[in-house]
Amino acid sequence: IDAPALGALRIRPAAALGVDRRSGRIIGVAAEATAPPERLVGEWTGAAVAAADVEVTDLGADQFLMPGLIDTHTHAPQFSFIGVGHDLPLMEWLEKYTYRHESELQDVARARALYADVVRRVLRSGCTMAAYYGTIHRESTCALVDAVRAAGQRAYVGKVCMDANSPDYYCETTDESLRETEAFVRAVLGDQSGADDALLVRPIITPRFAPACTVRCMRALGDIARERRLPIQSHMCESPAEIEFAKRCFPAYASYSAIYHAMGLFGPRTIMAHCIHMSDDDMRLVRECGVGVSHCPNSNFSLSSGVADVRRLLDAGIPVGLGTDVSGGYSSSIIDAMRMAAAASRVLTAQRGPAASAPLSTAELLFLATQGGARVMGMHDHIGTLDPGKLFDALVVDLAAPGSHVPAPAAAPAVARAQQLGRIEEAWALRAEQFVYLADDRNIARVYISAKLVHSL
Ligand code: GUN
Ligand code: FE
Structure with a gap:
């Protein structure tokens, strides 16, 4: 099937x-x-x-x-607090839980132990390829790469970049962020011996989200991605408060998409998570640039972020895959993501009527979980x-x-009955x-x- x-x-x-x-x-x-x-x-x-x-x-x-199922968006370090901390909306959740837990993974031994469990768990849920976020720490994120390789999983792995508007215990200088990203990319690519290796584990350029990065950082990350032909991942249009924050940080831009676009981060190798509250300008830029969307319905429900209109994205010809977004999402399974995507689509059907917004069918859910995800990863010629x-x-x-x-x-x-009737x-x-x-x-x-x-x- x-x-x-x-x-x-x-x-x-x-x-x-x-x-x-x-x-x-x-x-x-x-x-x-x-x-x-x-x-x-x-x-x-x-x-x-x-x-x-x-x-x-x-x-x-x-x-x-x-x-195999494809998870187009998950955070390996956030498995350390999966299933707890759903009392707060996104921005408060980041401040109170996420950054604190992620900062503890500066300890490489701790990261190594956690990530071995994470990858095994993701693998046994049937996920053959994942786009992982690590933390801002290069060495710990290299430990994630090691865990992925040891398990034989296919993955994109990103060292997270955060050089603005972040707590001082979990923040980098711009130079640090860029230097460590370069070193991470070199380390991951340098370990590869052949073409098949290159299809197994690749580094992905990972500005956490626009409000956590400076203009200089994002532009330089865009340059690295272009020069080395690397994929890019980030978050976008996740919650009204987050969009407000992004606009306050970058008042000169017409939309959230316009920020990433201006920094050279928008292209066919870009994966944007969430994309719930999309203006017409957001839709246009995402579509024109060939950006893929990671739909993370469990997270969107669990952090009260909103209900992403997947039908609208699909109708516009935008590539869509599924993401678990652990631990904004409490489930690490893409089977769960299919069910949550079904529920999200039916919320919109209930609100608007089936003619205006048809629910996602079983066939469509299975597509999003496999070939849709492969397309978002730019891997549809190889998997899906x-x-x-x-x-x-x-x-x-x-x-x-x-x-x-x-x-x-x-x-x-x-x-x-169907079986009896042949x-x-x-x-x-x-x-x-x-x-x-x-x-x-x-x-x-x-x-x-x-x-x-x-x-x-
Ligand atoms: N936006 C910026 N960082 C994050 C994160 O870790 N999780 C989610 N869901 N949204 C984010
Ligand atoms: Fe996320």
Whole structure:
């Protein structure tokens, strides 16, 4: 099961998918797997293949294969206070909890211990690629890179930049911020030996958000990103108070987007989190520059930030993916993000009517969690669907896993009926919906990244 386009769920119940372990890529998919595996592999590779050279894995009746989930926005250091501190709105939450907890990760040993747990946890939730924020500390953020590499996860990792309007215990000078960013980028890129490594872990330029940065810092970060062709991530249009703050810091600009745009931070490799309260000018600049949006509905609800209008973003042709935004969001699972995105879209449907704002369908939610996220990451040629040529970043989902909340077909009459009538695709469409609304880590039986098994139950 995959979602190659918005609203299109592709279900291939009798398919065989071939993977080359060495390249980590999908070499072919046969919709009807009637030929013996070695013949299929021979057709895909154009070479004679012996049965002994092919390892075959069959999936069970309650299992399916899907692309890995993609988290386009999360904060690794904030796992230290996940699930607490939801009593305050964004700006007060940052001051009272976030900056204090993040500042403690100056301690590299502490960061190392936390980040090993974080990455394992994100991985077992089925997330094969994440865009992580670290802290302002270079060494600790390098420890995050180490943890990602050790786990075999695909990721963008950013050293956070904050040289303005931040507490003195958690702030950098402009020179420090730029010097440490350069050093971080060199450290991450320098450790790479080949092209495949470059697709696994990359540094991402990370001004925390405009109000926490000076003009000089943001412009120089924009230069670094352009020179080194690196992705950029930040926050934007998250809450009315935050937007007011940004406008007070940068009164000369027509919109929040105009600030980032003027600093050279807006382009097709830019990921902006939240984008809830978007003016027409914001929408125009984001669209024209090819900026991708990370929709973080759990965080948007949990910090009372607002309800992002994903339908409006999609209708405007803006790339959208899902983010957990731990710990503004209390869940580190992209399955949760799909459910929260469904709820957010239905809030808008309830307010405006289905004609004005259609709710997100199961197919659309699965797209946002996979290929939509891949597009926002600029990785859609490499991951996001189960197409030949793509890297095999995939999950084996087991709907009948021990402790699973997904009912067996016999206990779900609609599924059972579709199966009895031989409507296999319809049955799987229903089960995909059950996956979105009921699954959790217990259903993620195996996780593959570049064809390497990196997690199994
Ligand atoms: N804006 C600036 N920093 C943050 C952060 O850490 N989390 C969220 N949700 N918004 C931010
Ligand atoms: Fe965030």
